[in-house]
Structure formats: C-alpha cells, structure tokens
Amino acid sequence: MRLFLCEKPSQGKDIARVLGAHQRANGCFKGAGVSVTWCIGHLVEAAPPEAYDERFKRWSLDHLPIIPTTWQVSVKANTSAQYKIVKQLLAVATELVIATDADREGEMIAREVLELCRYQGAIQRLWLSALNEASIRKALAQLRPAEQTRRLYHSALARSRADWLIGMNMSRLFTLLGRQCGHNGVLSVGRVQTPTLRLVVDRDREIERFTPVAHWVIEVHLSLAGQPFTAQWVPPDTAIDTAGHCIRQAVAQQALQHLKQAIVAHVLDVETLRIREAAPLPFDLSTLQEVCSRRLGFGVQQTLDIAQSLYETHKACTYPRTDSGYLPENMRDEAQAVLDALIISDPNVESLVRSVDRNLRSRAWNDAQITAHHGIIPTLEPFALDALSQDERAVYALIRAHYLAQFLPHHEYDRTVARFDCGGWVLKAKGKRIIEPGWHQMLQSDLSADEDEALQRSQLLPVLEEGTGCVVRQVTLKSLKTQAPKAYTQGELIKAMKGVARLVTDPRLKQALKDATGIGTEATRANIISGLLSRGYLYTKGKSVHASEAAFTLIDSVPPAIADPATTAIWEQAFDQIESGHITLDSFLAKQTAWVTQLVEHYRTKTLSMHIPGGPTCPLCGARMRQQHGKHRTFWSCTRYPDCRGALPVAAAASSTKHRRKPSRSKPPGY
Structure with a gap:
C-alpha cells in the first residue's frame, strides 16, 4: 500500500481527490492501493528536561547545563489520536510519499514521525508549490527521491535543538539569577526571540535619547x-x-x-x-508582510494567516512561506493560463489584464535565483472570488498586481x-x-x-x-x-529581522552575513513577533511596536552575544550550510553544546545588575504588580495573573510608586 503523509487535513483532501482516494476513513482517505493521511502540524515535539531526568522538574542552578546525550521526542497530547492513526497506516505501508509542506519545517514534521514509528519502507518526496489540481498532478509526475531532501530534515533538527539548548538552559539560568535579585517573573530567553527583542529595545532607546537639532x-x-x-x-x-x-x-x-x-x-x-x-519582483513572504503592514495595517501573523488561507483553502495563490520573489523560467510558459484564470476569477479586471503585454519578459523569471520556493503568484486555475473575505481580497489584489507588473514596461523618467x-x-x-x-x-x-x-x-x-x-x-x-527615528511597525520589524546584516558594524561579520537570511525564517518570523507580544515583552501602540519594561530588564541581563542579531544570523547561515551538506548536524550541535556550557559556567556565580520595575502591591493577594498596555489604557496587573486577577489604574497606584527611582535604561555591558 502506498501512503501519502500530508501536513494538514486540507492538503490531504486535495491530494486524495487527485489520486482518486475518495473513501473517507478515520483520519485518512483511502483508494485502490493508496491511502492519504496527515499530521495536523507537528504530531511530536521535543521532550522537556524532566523527560531526561525527573529531578529537572525543579529549576536549580546545580542542574545546569542540561545537555541531552540522546535526543527524545514525545507525542503531543492534543494530537495523539491522529498520531495513532498515522502509526497504524505506516505499519502496513510498503511505500511512503512525504507530502508535507515543501520546506525545512515540513520535512521535519514528517520525518520525526517516521523515525519515532521506525518506518523502514521506501520513501519518496512530493514537492508542491500550489494546491490546485494541475500543480498537484505535475508534482506527482515528478516525485523526488527521499535522499534529495534528507538534509532539509537535518537543518530543521539543528534549528530545533539549538532552540532547545538555548531556551531551556538560558531561560532557567537567568530566571534563577533574576530571583536572587528579587525579580519574580520568568526571564524567557530564545535563540531568535531575544535578538528580535533587542532590535525593538535599541530602537526605543534611540528614540528616547534623541535630541532634536x-x-x-x-x-x-x-x-x-x-x-x-x-x-x-x-x-x-x-x-x-x-x-x-x-x-x-x-x-x-x-x-x-x-x-x-x-x-x-x-x-x-x-x-x-x-x-x-x-518592476518589483513578485512577493516573498517578508515583503508581502511589510507591504500589508504599511498599506493595510495588518499584523505580520494576520498577513501570513491570510496568505496561507489563499493558498490552502481558496487555491488562489502559490505557497506563501517563501524567501524568494523569483520565478522558474519554465513557469513563463504558464503565464497565459494564469492571466486567463485571473479574468475568469474576476471579470472586473479583464480590461486591466488585457492591457498588459503577455510577451514581455521581466527579470523575475530566473532559475539561478530560485531557492526552495518561488515567488507568491496567482495560480493557473480559476477560483471563487466571492468566497474571499474583504481582507483576503485585499491581500490577493496585491499578489495579483505584483504578478501583472511583470508584463508591463520599465518605469522611465528623466x-x-x-x-x-x-x-x-x-x-x-x-x-x-x-x-x-x-x-x-x-x-x-x-x-x-x-x-x-x-x-x-x-x-x-x-x-x-x-x-x-x-x-x-x-x-x-x-x-x-531633525526628527527622531520612527518606532518599528510589525512590517518594518520583519524587514529588520531579514536584513540584519545592514545593522552589523563589524566588517568581518558584515561580509559573512551579506547573503544570509537574517533572523529567523519566512515561516517563523511572524510567530516570533506574536510570541513576544503575547508574553508582554512587546506591545503595540497604533501601528507601531514598542518594548515593555520587562523587555529592557531582559536585554540588560542576558549575555550580549545571545541578544546580538548577528549571532543568530550566523546560526541561520549554519542551518543553510547543513542543508547544502557543507557542515554536519553533529558538528553544529557539538559547537552549540560547548558554547551553552561555557555561558552557564561563566554566569552561574554572577550577580545580575538589573532594574526591578517598581510596581504597587496587589490589593487582592499582596504580590507585586506590573504595568500592562491595554487597547485603550495602561494599567497595573498582578504578576500572578491568571491565578489572581487583581488590577489597578495607573493613577491609583501613583502615590505608592512616585518616590521610587526612575527606571534605568543604561546600555548593557558590551553594548
């Protein structure tokens, strides 16, 4: 039996329809000699420290560093039922086709399950750029050997394990050191989130210290x-x-x-x-997020969700999590079909589409510039425009306009x-x-x-x-x-994360990062910003993004190297080198382990010099309170929220805080 392993149910349904697997079963579709199932994203996750040793449940400096010798994963509780279905299907499959998203993360989602289930059969890879029927049939006719994409998995493992080593060890280390100074909250440290936070903290400080001339x-x-x-x-x-x-x-x-x-x-x-x-190239994800932030006021996660919906649900555009705006040269032959589909999907743009020169060839079609994925463009099959929401229509219109621009002359002026x-x-x-x-x-x-x-x-x-x-x-x-620098918007922060090399002053690092992808990936940057917002390290004010007092405390406390965007960008380069085969997963992790161990030993006995925000005590439980930035006002919230829901308006707490020292925002050591 041939089994197709997809990433999401919607993908499974689309592929099953093309394969003729019309019989719906529990967690899968079945047909003659073929089954299609899915993972619902990650079915397994990296095991927590206590899975390696029960004593790690308690946070202690004596336990650090925590370095797994044999890495473990565990089945996610909320998707365990689907994992059992996939495991049962793998047990009877003679051939497997990995049909998850065609990127580093998609490769990891599938192969983690295969390793945990100890699947030993033949494996092939389906590489999809769009989920319309024509694209699926084309990809099915060009299945890739599994060995061609194995290094994608190793690259994803390097990213996941580096995140684990830094997140688990550094968060515990600096939270425990912070407690010694009277800081009761968790100081969450991350390989990507902390340098991203540093970008906003630096910009806010630059604005705060600016003196107009x-x-x-x-x-x-x-x-x-x-x-x-x-x-x-x-x-x-x-x-x-x-x-x-x-x-x-x-x-x-x-x-x-x-x-x-x-x-x-x-x-x-x-x-x-x-x-x-x-003409500008078709969109990559970061550029789409930047333009939608500036023009439509959308958050970066909102833009990603809309683009993903246009791709998965409506089949209106190609795969959105791409870092390239270029297009394969052979897709030039499909341009006529794409332009015709635009008119069928939306007759209102017929005159606009017919005004372009279909014989023009822009710089976008360039095989030498293609990475794993090409730019985001409309698909070559019509779709139901009426099914789009207002926001989806706005994003689709931008994607369509960037594609049509490839068939218009250069903009010329004297x-x-x-x-x-x-x-x-x-x-x-x-x-x-x-x-x-x-x-x-x-x-x-x-x-x-x-x-x-x-x-x-x-x-x-x-x-x-x-x-x-x-x-x-x-x-x-x-x-x-003279005007102070402007605060970041979410779109501008994405742009800064991607173009971090521009912010590096060291000439050796600048050269090394010249072609790097920056901080994070197209697939993860929106999640990083959303995570910082949800944890209270960032807050929004209008369209702009600002760092909270907790963010300043964190950035002033952690080692400069961990907060330095250049460090993370160099790691991203290493992930690319693992993918290309220039370095191995084991050699990368050996260096990461040595570095984390060195940091732990260096800081273990240090006393942090950190500012503890001076808030009032909670009227309900007596714990310290912290400032929160709500949609309409700033207020004091209990640090034990949600267990305690004590709150005070800022004005009511002014008398208890007015004599406290003004928060210090001095530069951290090595700044």
Whole structure:
C-alpha cells in the first residue's frame, strides 16, 4: 500500500481527490492501493528536561547545563489520536510519499514521525508549490527521491535543538539569577526571540535619547516663461552638519537677505539622466508582510494567516512561506493560463489584464535565483472570488498586481538637477519628467511612504539651459528640527529581522552575513513577533511596536552575544550550510553544546545588575504588580495573573510608586 503523509487535513483532501482516494476513513482517505493521511502540524515535539531526568522538574542552578546525550521526542497530547492513526497506516505501508509542506519545517514534521514509528519502507518526496489540481498532478509526475531532501530534515533538527539548548538552559539560568535579585517573573530567553527583542529595545532607546537639532532651509520660488518651480538654497560647507543640514542660523539669515534682494537667478549648469526602473519582483513572504503592514495595517501573523488561507483553502495563490520573489523560467510558459484564470476569477479586471503585454519578459523569471520556493503568484486555475473575505481580497489584489507588473514596461523618467547663481548664493532645483509610466500604473498604491512622498514632491522643471535667467518670485526661510527615528511597525520589524546584516558594524561579520537570511525564517518570523507580544515583552501602540519594561530588564541581563542579531544570523547561515551538506548536524550541535556550557559556567556565580520595575502591591493577594498596555489604557496587573486577577489604574497606584527611582535604561555591558 502506498501512503501519502500530508501536513494538514486540507492538503490531504486535495491530494486524495487527485489520486482518486475518495473513501473517507478515520483520519485518512483511502483508494485502490493508496491511502492519504496527515499530521495536523507537528504530531511530536521535543521532550522537556524532566523527560531526561525527573529531578529537572525543579529549576536549580546545580542542574545546569542540561545537555541531552540522546535526543527524545514525545507525542503531543492534543494530537495523539491522529498520531495513532498515522502509526497504524505506516505499519502496513510498503511505500511512503512525504507530502508535507515543501520546506525545512515540513520535512521535519514528517520525518520525526517516521523515525519515532521506525518506518523502514521506501520513501519518496512530493514537492508542491500550489494546491490546485494541475500543480498537484505535475508534482506527482515528478516525485523526488527521499535522499534529495534528507538534509532539509537535518537543518530543521539543528534549528530545533539549538532552540532547545538555548531556551531551556538560558531561560532557567537567568530566571534563577533574576530571583536572587528579587525579580519574580520568568526571564524567557530564545535563540531568535531575544535578538528580535533587542532590535525593538535599541530602537526605543534611540528614540528616547534623541535630541532634536535645529536647522534652517531656504526655499526660493522661481519662474521661467510663466512656469513656476521651486529651488533650495545650498548652504556652504562651513555651515552644515554631516547630514547636510544648515545649523548656523546667522549664515541662513545672511543668505536670506541677499536672496530677497535678487531679481533673477541664472542657471549655472543642468544635468539630466534617463532612469529606467524594473518592476518589483513578485512577493516573498517578508515583503508581502511589510507591504500589508504599511498599506493595510495588518499584523505580520494576520498577513501570513491570510496568505496561507489563499493558498490552502481558496487555491488562489502559490505557497506563501517563501524567501524568494523569483520565478522558474519554465513557469513563463504558464503565464497565459494564469492571466486567463485571473479574468475568469474576476471579470472586473479583464480590461486591466488585457492591457498588459503577455510577451514581455521581466527579470523575475530566473532559475539561478530560485531557492526552495518561488515567488507568491496567482495560480493557473480559476477560483471563487466571492468566497474571499474583504481582507483576503485585499491581500490577493496585491499578489495579483505584483504578478501583472511583470508584463508591463520599465518605469522611465528623466531626472534633472539644475544649479543657479542667485545673489552670489547657489540654489539647486530637482525635477522629474515621466517618459513611460510602465509598471507604476499597476503598483502606485504599493510604493513605500518615502517613495510616495518623493513622488508627490517631484516637480516638472521648464526647459533650462546654462545662462538662462529665471525670475525670483518669493523667498522663504524655514526653521526646522531633525526628527527622531520612527518606532518599528510589525512590517518594518520583519524587514529588520531579514536584513540584519545592514545593522552589523563589524566588517568581518558584515561580509559573512551579506547573503544570509537574517533572523529567523519566512515561516517563523511572524510567530516570533506574536510570541513576544503575547508574553508582554512587546506591545503595540497604533501601528507601531514598542518594548515593555520587562523587555529592557531582559536585554540588560542576558549575555550580549545571545541578544546580538548577528549571532543568530550566523546560526541561520549554519542551518543553510547543513542543508547544502557543507557542515554536519553533529558538528553544529557539538559547537552549540560547548558554547551553552561555557555561558552557564561563566554566569552561574554572577550577580545580575538589573532594574526591578517598581510596581504597587496587589490589593487582592499582596504580590507585586506590573504595568500592562491595554487597547485603550495602561494599567497595573498582578504578576500572578491568571491565578489572581487583581488590577489597578495607573493613577491609583501613583502615590505608592512616585518616590521610587526612575527606571534605568543604561546600555548593557558590551553594548
């Protein structure tokens, strides 16, 4: 009997229909010589420390480090019934096809079960990029040998076991050290979550410590042959800071007087460049989350859930958990079918779809740039658009627009920079003349805030030549102040996690991380942010994300290396190297074990220098309270919640806390 092992029931149902396995049984579908079952995500999980030794139930510094010699997994209680069904089917299967999600995590979900059940039969791999019938049939005709994807499993095991070693040991270590200082809560440390938290803590500190600097700008309104335009005064080098701002008011005032007396500004020189911008690639998951956060106000987990629903439930788009926006070159032959399916699914876009040039070939089709998965695009079969929710329609529209943009010309424009002599001072005017709108007409609403603002500020200059005189109409001096950095939104935090190499200053690390995937993966970044929010380390305010007092306490307490995003990004590189066969799982874990052991021994006898947030005592049980950030207000909540539901408004507790020392947010050692 041939058994297909899927990740979720919905996948099992789709594959079973194509295979002709129409008989529904308990936890599976059956057909002639074939069965299809599923895992419901992870059926097994890494065993907790107490599974290795009963004494580990009690947290103690004497027990650390906890290093398994033989790794164990245990069946998850809430899916144990499905595990029994899978185990029974594996016992009678002569051939297995792994049909879980085609990524590192999907490989682990299947192979963990196979190892625990000691399956010894033949194995093949089904590699799916979409769940519509045509894609399933194509993948079934191209089954891969199981050995081709085994290293994906080893890479996933490396990630899982590194997370376990750091999470179990470091969380226990610093929670116990924190208790010695009077901190009663758990200090949760994670391989990915802690560096992610560090990004937000650093940004919040940067905002908090920011000191605005006054600077001055002079705008000069000119005209030529009745066409108005604006130029800006260029301050001398002796009056500007490193950002080019004029910080000497006296110089600006002097220039203002001279410019106001001028009647004509003469052109010194003009430079015009023709710019050709290629269309942005189809979405990878991170870029989709970033755009949805900025344009639609969606959280990153919300965007992932919607994209997953478009993929699994509606068959409207391809696999979403991808880190690549490129497309295989052979998918170019399917473009006609995809475009036709767009019209059938939504007749309202027929004129839009028919306006694109189906013969154009964008940079997106490039086999050399494809990783495990290609960019997120619409599927080549029609679907029921009416079945989509409003939010699903919005995300689908973005995915569709990015695909259609591949069949539109480059966005072309002339960028002109002109310099003028006006009363002995230099002015500069910039202009933009659109030559070919190209893909901009499709993705205008998808531009970033900075691009959108620049587009709105762009002006059309008159025809200027050296020596041409332009009439001075008005001169205005503006007093401005530099702006603090903006707080992260969830989408911008995803972007920072992915592009962590940009934040690294060490030149050796920067080079090593040049092509790294950053912190976490496309499949895990949303879960990391959601976890930090649910644990109270992060909270949202409008669209922005901020670090709580507990987050500052944690980041100031843990070793700098654990909180350093570069460390985690290097580990992600190691996972990729395990997948490619350049290093082994055992060698990676040996280094991780030695490093965790070294950290435990170094910090075991240390006394943490940490700030304990000073909250009032709970009126119900007398325990310490902590500040929580609700949807409409900030309040004090008992640290024993949910066992105790004591709460106080901040104002009511002010009298008991006003004499306490202001929280210190000094830089941690080695910052």
